[in-house]
Amino acid sequence: MALDLSKFIGRFSGEARDHLTRLTTGLAALEAQPDDAEAINALFRSAHTIKGSARMLKLTGISTTAHHLEDLLGALRAGHYRANPTGISLLLTGVDAIAAQLDQLESVGGDPPADPALCDTLARAAAAGLAAPATADLIGSGQSPVDATPDQPSPVTPPAAAAPAQHALDSVRVPLAKLDELIRLIGEVTSVQVQLRQRVLEAQHLGRAARKPAVGDGRAPGGLADPAAAQRFAHDLRDDVQAQELLVAGLRERALVLRMLPLAMVFDPAARMVRELARAQGKEVRCEVQGGEIELDRQLIEGLGSALIHVLRNAVDHGIEDPATRRAAGKPAVGQVRISARQTGGGVVLEVSDDGRGLNRERIIAKALHKGLLDPARVATLTDDQVWELSFAPGLSTSEIITDLSGRGVGLDAVKHTVNDVLQGAVSLVSRTGEGSTFAFTLPLSLAVMRVLVFACGGQRFALAAQHVVELLRVMAHEAITLAGRPAVVLRNEFVPLIPLAGLLGLPPTPAARDRASGTVRRGDGMRLVVVIGVRQAKLGLIIDQLLDERAMVIKTLPEHMRGCPLVGGIVVTGDNALVSVLQAPSLMETARRTRGETAVQGTAGAGARPGRDEPWHILVVDDSFNTREIVKDVLEACGYRVTTAEDGLDGWQKALGGRFDAVLTDVEMPGLDGFSLTAKLRTHDRYQATPIVIITSREQEEDKRRGIQVGADAYIVKGDFDQSSLLETLHNLLG
Known part of the structure; x- marks a missing residue:
């Protein structure tokens, strides 16, 4: 079931305008009382709510503007930014920009883009901690306070057309739609070719039958009076078909080459992502890439991206240790991730390896037993390969907390589905405890x-x-x-x-x-x-x-x-x-x-099933954004869950005390009692010490996720990565 997010747009717009009104009023009041901490917190929460709701609705432009506005308000809250008239003016400009984006959303629809110059100015102001006096004047010109050098003119860049474009002489730009149509037509020609070959076989059969006279009139079966002519027909048709086969094969090969793209298109961004993820987690990782020049069909390149990201995120999040742990284990402080590809016959083998801690055999077995994926009688006889096979089972994860990086138990399952079913390939895993893991994808060159x-x-x-x-x-x-x-x-x-x-x-x-x-024996049996x-x-x-x-x-x-x-x-x-x-x-x-009884994975229960109970799971959703509460409520109720909502942390705490819930979903930034405090408070109550608690928030910093672990959350979902499947799979894994 696909959730129609469009029906939430009007509700989001109304809620966002309410927050913009609060921001405008609050910023005007802040100019008179710049040290009002509670007022600043309220402003920060309004920007945060707009950002989070926009992210859930995939409104990237509004989310980006609100994110930079939130960062600047965060600097103001931390005392790193001065609430002087110029700074207030910059903040109000950001509010006006979001209002303009909402106008465009309501009149035109789509995803109104953010203003890059304004976002850059907001980001620089947040980083610098003090807005320059000329900030308000620079916004319209696209300059930032740091860029402004009025005494020195900017160098003039010659037009791109004036530069020699030698590469354009030996290349041609083909629209993908036309190229896909060409490939489709070639596929149909190939199918017709198979039918023509069948006609040849039928004609040869008729030719052989024509050599045997029919009883009575001396004519061949089917009315063929000249068997030799029929034979010549079969030979000529065979030659024509063979010639056409050669032409079609050449056309197919040349057309497929047009769709081939180098693996560097996914390798290079993946390597950058590895470094950024490692840096965000306080780890040092060197990512080595080999074989990026090898080409695959565009369809494979597009499908490969998600599987590669899953594996690399696992390597950084689960595999590579922090520098102190690596040094204590006698390893270099800098971890190593290697992405490589090599051609083998008619396909490509892609490998992703790391030199991290490797998979924990005992933890995988324990988790598999807990999830009912493994027969306890088989534990003693499991080989390493069978244990690694369990890693691909749906719903299995050994992470301390479910986050956007890992832990939802769907990563490796999704990788296996993508590689095996979508890309017509195969995936395997080898791990050595304390030394690292290697994933290998065996892929064809083309799917067309x-x-x-x-x-x-x-x-x-x-x-x-x-x-x-x-x-x-x-x-x-x-x-x-x-x-x-x-x-x-x-x-x-x-x-x-x-x-x-x-x-x-x-x-x-x-x-x-x-x-x-x-026991009956026949000839050739x-x-x-x-x-x-x-x-x-x-x-x-x-x-x-x-x-x-x-x-x-x-x-x-x-x-x-x-x-x-x-x-x-x-x-x-x-x-x-x-x-x-x-x-x-x-x-x-x-x-x-x-x-043959050689696999370790057992069958699993259906999604959403509640063992031994007829009534549905009861979920408490806590969020100060009405729009967000309604989106999550609609998703859960459509899948059979019973949902109660709370409008902030204090309301959530009171409702948790007054009822019994099987899981709690909470935002972080809320008035009165934030999500971290609510989670910690729930964990002190006997009724909720083992209840799954999921944090759904726009805060994506690594320290926020670590704090989620510390207060006892079971899952941490960033609203920018929110989709109904990840939420439902997370709940299924936690409740199952």
């Missing part, structure tokens, strides 16, 4: 057209992306061995488990399979056709019935109602217009491990 192996199994046709097919085998019955009670084959000194694909997919057995089960698939170092032999085709084909996305099936990643259209499911090799291997 991929080589696909089509085969028959259990009376149906299926396909596999060729990148996951290691090789094809014909295994005689006497060549198979029994390993731990299960069939396997030795492939170059490596044991490869064998499993009938039909049984793995739950298909009814074919007549041949039923004969083997009953001793041979098995095996497709060996591989994901990273693991291999699995799938017993199938018949190979049908192998070629480059267009993999179409699944219809909406089928996208919840983890075993199927897409469909292809064959020459006879049949729809064939493309199986996901990583999911097949995971299902096979589960069937």
